[in-house]
Amino acid sequence: MHVYDRLGLRPVLNADARLTVLGGSRMPAEVRRAMDEAAERYVDLHVLQRAAGERLAELTRNEAALVTCGAAAGLVIAILACRNAGDLPTIARALEGRSVHDAAGPDEVLIHRAHRTPYDPAVRIAGARLVGIGNALQTFEWELEAALGPRTAAVLYVAGTHLARGALPLDAVVRIAAARGIPVVVDAAAQLPPVDNLWRFTEQGADLVVFSGGKDLEGPQSSGLLVGRRELVDACRVNAPPHQRLARAMKVGREEIVGLLAAVERYVGLDHDARIAAWEATVARWVEALDALPGVGASRAFPNEAGQPHPRALLTVDTSTGWSGPALCDALWEGDPRIAVAVAGTDGISLSPDPLADGEAVVVLDRLLDLLRRRGQPASDSPTAQRR
Numbered sequence: 140m141h142v143y144d145r146l147g148l149r150p151v152l153n154a155d156a157r158l159t160v161l162g163g164s165r166m167p168a169e170v171r172r173a174m175d176e177a178a179e180r181y182v183d184l185h186v187l188q189r190a191a192g193e194r195l196a197e198l199t200r201n202e203a204a205l206v207t208c209g210a211a212a213g214l215v216i217a218i219l220a221c222r223n224a225g226d227l228p229t230i231a232r233a234l235e236g237r238s239v240h241d242a243a244g245p246d247e248v249l250i251h252r253a254h255r256t257p258y259d260p261a262v263r264i265a266g267a268r269l270v271g272i273g274n275a276l277q278t279f280e281w282e283l284e285a286a287l288g289p290r291t292a293a294v295l296y297v298a299g300t301h302l303a304r305g306a307l308p309l310d311a312v313v314r315i316a317a318a319r320g321i322p323v324v325v326d327a328a329a330q331l332p333p334v335d336n337l338w339r340f341t342e343q344g345a346d347l348v349v350f351s352g353g354k355d356l357e358g359p360q361s362s363g364l365l366v367g368r369r370e371l372v373d374a375c376r377v378n379a380p381p382h383q384r385l386a387r388a389m390k391v392g393r394e395e396i397v398g399l400l401a402a403v404e405r406y407v408g409l410d411h412d413a414r415i416a417a418w419e420a421t422v423a424r425w426v427e428a429l430d431a432l433p434g435v436g437a438s439r440a441f442p443n444e445a446g447q448p449h450p451r452a453l454l455t456v457d458t459s460t461g462w463s464g465p466a467l468c469d470a471l472w473e474g475d476p477r478i479a480v481a482v483a484g485t486d487g488i489s490l491s492p493d494p495l496a497d498g499e500a501v502v503v504l505d506r507l508l509d510l511l512r513r514r515g516q517p518a519s520d521s522p523t524a525q526r527r
């Protein structure tokens with residue numbers, strides 16, 4: 140009996156996204172094997188981090204790399220490093236101060252207002268304050284120039300075509316920040332695929348870039364990849380666990396370190412064109428079958444909600460069906476197995492092919508056809524909202 144069954148949990152098919160609340164990703168066998176091997180033996184964690192970092196840097200065409208316990212933890216560590224440059228006396232003062240804000244280096248991090256995300260509290264945890272530039276719709280170079288000052292520790296840039304509209308291009312940010320010696324940290328947590336993003340942002344001049352290990356890399360859920368300039372990655376290392384310093388609470392285990400390495404080894408060797416072609420085929424099948432139902436519209440949406448270059452299906456229902464987006468989402472979640480999809484407005488849902496395993500796309504489609512051939516039920520007391 141599976142451990143989730145023993146706990147009385149219903150299985151979940153994930154057609155939503157590689158969300159932390161749903162477990163991130165499924166780990167392929169080679170990743171699980173590496174974690175299992177790591178768990179069997181003791182190792183010097185500092186030495187393991189360095190060895191894995193060297194290999195990860197090579198695989199991702201970067202000067203240096205570090206494994207963290209997630210992209211968000213990577214952001215905290217990156218901002219700490221930008222603030223204190225790994226200088227031990229500065230770190231000592233931060234450890235002795237009333238808060239990490241005290242005497243711990245420059246304490247402002249610039250961010251496009253168009254780039255605010257639920258993950259930017261990482262900056263606060265690193266003892267810095269976010270200073271917004273521009274607005275949701277547009278940002279000018281002079282606004283960035285004007286905000287840069289002696290208190291600026293870094294510019295935090297959130298990559299992704301879905302957030303690009305109101306922000307300056309990365310090239311411009313790098314040019315302006317580098318002229319003042321200010322590092323640019325890129326949050327690229329969900330920006331894989333394309334695989335070449337592993338090196339593209341650093342090639343464009345970003346100083347540090349973080350990726351989630353638990354999204355498309357299909358590594359351990361609690362892992363993240365930090366890559367960038369050697370000097371700054373070394374400063375990250377000084378702040379990072381297993382050192383008993385500011386980021387000690389964000390410890391990463393040996394299983395996650397080798398699991399992420401195995402995931403990246405695998406990822407750079409995948410046939411990404413074939414993966415995307417398979418997702419396109421799934422979306423095409425969903426769209427064709429669902430669009431044929433009365434009162435239902437289905438179409439291919441591209442890029443997806445995270446700006447990734449692969450498709451999802453957008454489904455809308457008109458009032459004649461009795462269904463709404465939230466009601467459909469709830470009904471899918473309440474079935475057995477549970478099926479997770481995203482609500483897309485009051486009259487629709489979206490379906491992602493990429494988090495599903497072979498054979499699951501058909502199960503999702505059959506359940507949807509079954510539900511949509513019946514009259515809709517009102518949304519319940521929103522399990523969807525409780526889940527998020």
Ligand SMILES: *Cc1c(COP(=O)(O)O)cnc(C)c1O
Nearest residue numbers: 209210211212258328329351352
């Ligand atoms: C998922 C995500 C994160 C957090 O990544 P974790 O690996 O779960 O810590 C940070 N930023 C963005 C933009 C994300 O999409």
